[in-house]
Amino acid sequence: MITSMKVRIEPNNKQNSKLFQSAGTARWAYNWTLSKQEENYKNGGKFLSDRVLRKELTKLKHTEELRWLNNYSNNITKQAVKDCCNSYKKFFDGLSNKPKFKSRRKSKLSFYQDTEKIKFTETHVRLEKVGWVKLSEHTRIPTNSKYSNPRVSFDGVHWYVSVGIELNQTPVELIDKSIGIDVGVKDLAICSHKEEPYKNINKTKKVKKLEKKLRRLQRKVSIKYEKNKEGRSYVKTGNIIKLEKSIRKLHKRLDNIRTDYRHKITTEIVKAKPSRIVMESLNISGMLKNKHLSKSAQQQSLYEFKTMIKYKAERYRIEFVEADKWYPSSKTCSKCGYVKPKLSLSERTFVCECCGTIIDRDRNASINLSRYKVS
Structure with a gap:
């Protein structure tokens, strides 16, 4: 099984500049490929393979105009061309949206490294045309x-290197137990094997305090933009740049807290070593359309939570089952099996009209999910 590992790197000023330039080179190659594909499509030509475009780009590197590409690893441009061609192919196959040109301001900064040329020691990583760069976490990789697929990326605050590594799976003895997981906005997860739910991390004092600080900084930078407005354009002063950096750091800190919490919960569930884990199918797009739930649903990152459970279950060879979208887990009584015709979202306690059972709505759903049978 291949697992992905991501570690923060600490480049010096010279290396930092080289990393930004390499990411810019990858963005340029991607946009060049996309413009070539679109021009070819308008002229009625067939899909251009990445091999054809890479050969053309190699020839262009000898011209005076694009000689600067020789200062960077050719693997960066090669992979950018491949990535764009794959995106364009997926679009025509109906598997994804039409690829867009990468913006200098908004696109994510990242580039590829050759699998043979990237080297790791306990404390450093060797990146092609950049040199040996310090790792924040020693002996991690x-x-x-x-x-496989080494990538260097920038999140707005720090640089990271990520690689895929083959793991030797050791057989784990599982218990004959099925765990049902009901996720939501009030609590992150309610599990059938555990009485107490996993709370919503966004309701803790620590996160609320950081969100309050974030709102204040955002107001502050907005006021500064209004004060420095010249006609229709805004002037970005040194103080605005400092404030925006603080905002990015705060966003990253909040994201790290939430991601760490999800990792801890999913690891705890999987380490219970059940033979099966059942989760409800999530209509994330529908939840994001609801103006009352959209922000809370987005902060919970329920899709990412499901993804974590899925790959960790695969690592332990636990069967992962996603219940049918229309399975009435909340409406069914976990004691007698009676299905309620109606159950509003405001009803947080399930009261069975048949046997008189009174149980928390989400806990009832998790028990029913644990008994779910694939039809």
């Missing part, structure tokens, strides 16, 4: 392994 194995030094004598075969790496």
Whole structure:
């Protein structure tokens, strides 16, 4: 099984500049490929393979105009061309939306590294045309392994290197138990094997305090923009740049707190070693359309929670089941099996009209999910 590992790197000023330039080179190559594909499509030509475009780009590197590309690893441009061609192909196959040109301001900064040329020690990583760069976490990535799809990316605050590593799966003895997981906005997860629910991290004092600080900084920077407005354009002063950096750091800190919490919960569930985990199908797009729930649903990152459970279950060889979208887990009594015809969202306690059972609505749903049978 291949698992992805991501570690923060600490480049010096010279290396930092080189990383930004390399990411810009990848963005340029992606946009160049996309413009070539679109021009070819308008002229009625067939899909251009990445091999054809890479050959053309190699020839262009000898011209005076694009000689600067030789200062950067050719693997960066090669992979950017491949990525764009794959995106364009997926669009025509109906698997994704039409690829867009990458913006200098808004697009994510990232680039590829060759699997043979990237090297790791306990404390450093060697990046092609950049040199040896310090790792924030020592001995995290194995030094004598075969790496797949190495990427270097920037999140607005820090640079990271990520690689895929083959893991040797050791057989784990599982217990004959099925765990049902009901996720939501009030609590993150309610599990059938556990009485207490996993609370919503966004309701804690720590997160609320950081969100309050974030709102204040955003108001502050907005006022500064209005004060420095010249006609229709806004002037970005040194103080605005400092404030925006603080805002990015605060966003990253909040994201780290939430991601860490999801990792801890999913690991705890999987380490219970059940033979099966059942989760309800989530209509995330529908929840995001609801103006009362959209922000809370977005902060909970329920899709990411499901993804974490799924790949961790696969690592332990636990069967992962996603219940049918129309399965009435909340409406069914977990004691007698009676299905209620109607159950409003405001009813947080399930009261059975048949046997008189009174139980928390979400806990009732998690018990029913644990008994779910695939038809």
